[in-house]
Amino acid sequence: MSEVTGSVNAPEFSLASSSLRVGERAIRATLFMAAAFSVLITVGIVWSLLVPAIEFFRQVSIIEFLTGTRWAPRFKPASFGVVPLIVGTLWTTAIALLVAVPFGLGSAVYLSEYASEKNRRRLKPIVELLAGIPTVVYGFFAIEFVTRVVFKEWFGFTVGTFSVLSAGLVMGIMIIPTVASLSEDALSAVPLAMRQGSFALGANKMQTTLRVVFPAAFSGIAAAVVLGISRAIGETMIVALAAGNKPNISSNPLEGAQTMTGFIANAALGDSRVGSLEYDTLFAVGLLLFMITLIINFISIRLVRRYREAY
Amino acid sequence: MSITTPWTIEGKNHERNFKSIMFLGLLWLSLFVAFLFLLILLVTTALNGVGRYDLRLFTAYNNTTPTDAGARAAILGSLFVVTVTALMAIPMGIAAAVYLEEFADRTKWYNNFIELNIQNLAAVPAILYGMLTLGVLTLMGLKNKNVVIGGSIALALLILPVVILTTREALRAVPQEIRDGSLALGATEVQTVTKQTLPAAVPGIATGTILAVSRAIGEAAPLLLLGALVFITYDPNGLLAGFTTMPIQIFSWTSAAQAEFKQIAAAMSMVLLVILLSMNGVAIYIRNKFAKRW
Numbered sequence: 001m002s003e004v005t006g007s008v009n010a011p012e013f014s015l016a017s018s019s020l021r022v023g024e025r026a027i028r029a030t031l032f033m034a035a036a037f038s039v040l041i042t043v044g045i046v047w048s049l050l051v052p053a054i055e056f057f058r059q060v061s062i063i064e065f066l067t068g069t070r071w072a073p074r075f076k077p078a079s080f081g082v083v084p085l086i087v088g089t090l091w092t093t094a095i096a097l098l099v100a101v102p103f104g105l106g107s108a109v110y111l112s113e114y115a116s117e118k119n120r121r122r123l124k125p126i127v128e129l130l131a132g133i134p135t136v137v138y139g140f141f142a143i144e145f146v147t148r149v150v151f152k153e154w155f156g157f158t159v160g161t162f163s164v165l166s167a168g169l170v171m172g173i174m175i176i177p178t179v180a181s182l183s184e185d186a187l188s189a190v191p192l193a194m195r196q197g198s199f200a201l202g203a204n205k206m207q208t209t210l211r212v213v214f215p216a217a218f219s220g221i222a223a224a225v226v227l228g229i230s231r232a233i234g235e236t237m238i239v240a241l242a243a244g245n246k247p248n249i250s251s252n253p254l255e256g257a258q259t260m261t262g263f264i265a266n267a268a269l270g271d272s273r274v275g276s277l278e279y280d281t282l283f284a285v286g287l288l289l290f291m292i293t294l295i296i297n298f299i300s301i302r303l304v305r306r307y308r309e310a311y
Numbered sequence: 312m313s314i315t316t317p318w319t320i321e322g323k324n325h326e327r328n329f330k331s332i333m334f335l336g337l338l339w340l341s342l343f344v345a346f347l348f349l350l351i352l353l354v355t356t357a358l359n360g361v362g363r364y365d366l367r368l369f370t371a372y373n374n375t376t377p378t379d380a381g382a383r384a385a386i387l388g389s390l391f392v393v394t395v396t397a398l399m400a401i402p403m404g405i406a407a408a409v410y411l412e413e414f415a416d417r418t419k420w421y422n423n424f425i426e427l428n429i430q431n432l433a434a435v436p437a438i439l440y441g442m443l444t445l446g447v448l449t450l451m452g453l454k455n456k457n458v459v460i461g462g463s464i465a466l467a468l469l470i471l472p473v474v475i476l477t478t479r480e481a482l483r484a485v486p487q488e489i490r491d492g493s494l495a496l497g498a499t500e501v502q503t504v505t506k507q508t509l510p511a512a513v514p515g516i517a518t519g520t521i522l523a524v525s526r527a528i529g530e531a532a533p534l535l536l537l538g539a540l541v542f543i544t545y546d547p548n549g550l551l552a553g554f555t556t557m558p559i560q561i562f563s564w565t566s567a568a569q570a571e572f573k574q575i576a577a578a579m580s581m582v583l584l585v586i587l588l589s590m591n592g593v594a595i596y597i598r599n600k601f602a603k604r605w
Contacts, residue, residue, distance in 0.1 A: 015494035024501045028414055034406035035415070038429050038475070041468055045439055048446030106341025114338060125595040127345050132522075132591040134529025136558045137356065137580045140565045144573060145355045173348045180345075206331040227434060234436025236532035237558075241565055261438055261532070268441075268536040286442050290435070297434045301427065 049290055052283035059277055065284065071247035073281045080281065082288065084247035088257035091164040092171060092239055093232040095253065099172025100228050104179025105221065112187035113209050131177035139241030142170040147242065162244025162256030171238050179228045186220020187213060189311045223303035230296045234289065236261040260289050353584065360578030368578055372544040373560070377571030382579050384543040385560035389528060391547050392556055395463035396470065396527050401520050404474025412482040413504050433472035440469045441536030457538040460550040465533040470523040477519025481512040514601035521594040525587045531558035557583050
């Protein structure tokens, strides 16, 4: 073909010299070590959790741990059923998602589809600021404002100091930027031509957004929600402050309950001896937390790769 | 031909039906709710702290009498721990990002594995980094876990994936032509990175690292595990000194029984918020002002 097409579809070749200088090799090797260090971190996490957790499971059966409905590691006789902690985590996570998914997605759709470039650049940082607020401050806000002022004074709910509803609501606000920014990326990645095609067929903006752009970006939006779930499960300070530290399989979100992370934080404040069963319990729960978030994170990463491949 | 067409194709009258207006209203509402919460949080926290915006907050050590208590040890502790954190995490993170973005052969399984691994690490719950650090400190033979170096290791491990991911994004935004031009003029690959690619990516890297460091300043969970919730009445004076940080101090005052401690917790929260929100502001400013659109 002509030279013009040849330069547009340039053949795959590298401009870099084929044999490297010794110094370049050394620098590359050093940089590689820095990247490979991240694998060492993961190995370290697994190792630091697994060693004490194995010690724990020598004394408590895995089945009792996963199916038991009474969590009382400090009582005599102690009981190690993790179900109450999982139920507590599910409560706060579910409530957080009920807040974060609609508001996060709504913000993302507005910013990506409706806002002018100028407004987008003004409004987006404000949403992002929500992610910059430290979680202890959110926790303080949850007990001092949401529980004490809104629940007790304004609505007159019968509620103690701690409630999973308050912790979950505030956690939901914290996660809005996570959901919003990832879904906005996914929405913006949908090619303009698809919107133009839809408009050309007579659809209006809402129809185009809901029936063309949204389905096209679905895997990316799902990834955003899944990452939000992971953040909610792993969040510690808000639940440690506002959800309380009483393990509780409750059907009432106004009651307090302990989550997995809440237990770890609370137990870390105690004075359990290194090597005692009580101390190892921390790592058994930590291992469970790591496994759950690992699975969820991989689902999210897979979903992101799917939409990256599509467009 | 993908010439960017300004997309004004949609018919304006179609937007005037009830459903469309409701839909747009809901979108506005969700954005508005986010802003409203940010505002309420700032205002209520600020009001809760009224009465404790004084100099003692910065100069006094913690005290069992709420009116005499201050956060001097916590502020200095945060400063010390986060400086060491940044010194560890930023060079390491940039090095890893340069490798992955500029040198790594994507077809090799181990490079893919490293990439996947970093994406997962970025979403590992913060508290688990505290548990990892407990293990690391035990390996180092340190019996006392609540030491500055311990806190710094925990926070550095926590923000490392964030630094790597944001630096990679900044490097990816630098067009290939700049690299090609440099290589065509005879520069080696490493020279191309240090003289062309990295300088071009500085605004993006700065934004990412500022956000990562501000995350380290605000994070409390992993430090809680090291036992940083302690009563400290001295300035942290070395890598092996005991420490506490601002978020931990806020946590401890918030969980205290007396109401006066809530007041000082709120005042301290405002100090922390001012620091973090201005860092965020600077990061966003750098991104908008200096980031080149190629």
